[in-house]
Amino acid sequence: MGASLAMAACGGEMTPEEAANLENEALAQSESELGSCNNWSEFTPTGSQFCDYRGCGSYLTCDPEYVKNPDAAAKGTGEENIYYCPDGSPPWRVYRPGTFAETSSYRVCFDQYGNYTHTEYQYSSTLVTCGC
Structure with missing residues (x-):
């Protein structure tokens, strides 16, 4: 709808095919911008720990x-x-429980002009010790 209004202001109504092409181009550009993130940081502890009953074999x-x-x-x-x-x-x-520590990592994303767009996070957990 926004694309139709923009084209109407520039001299005419868009056909459905033109509107779909314009939306696909905008989506491809957005996906390209979102994909321009720096590398992931090192995993760092979040301070959270949890017990998993299957953590240390059986x-x-x-x-x-x-x-x-x-x-x-x-x-x-x-x-x-x-x-x-x-x-x-x-x-x-019988499963042996283990204590796991949660860790997180992040990467900062920029658009094609070098402007900050967003930060992505990922989480993981690492076995600390057997037993809880």
């Missing part, structure tokens, strides 16, 4: 107490090669 156990009690499950049995329990049932998988 082990198999036949003891139902390890499934019921998460503190016991975190300690492990050391018997990771159990494939079947003595009664023939499959063992339970």
Whole structure:
């Protein structure tokens, strides 16, 4: 609609094809401008930490107490090669939790004239230690 008004002011109404072409050109220019960002910064800690129950691998156990009690499950049995329990049932998988630290990185974006347009952020997390 804005393109139609601009063309009307310059001497005539635009055809739908002309309006679509003009919009596509504007979109391509906007995408080009948004793509002109500097490199990402180094990842830096945000100060946030969280516990992920699958953070440090897992082990198999036949003891139902390890499934019921998460503190016991975190300690492990050391018997990771159990494939079947003595009664023939499959063992339970118990996950070892890990503490993760969140990090962030950013890059600053400029238009084709070198003017600041926006800043983009990305987040990641890194395993700090096993256990929570």
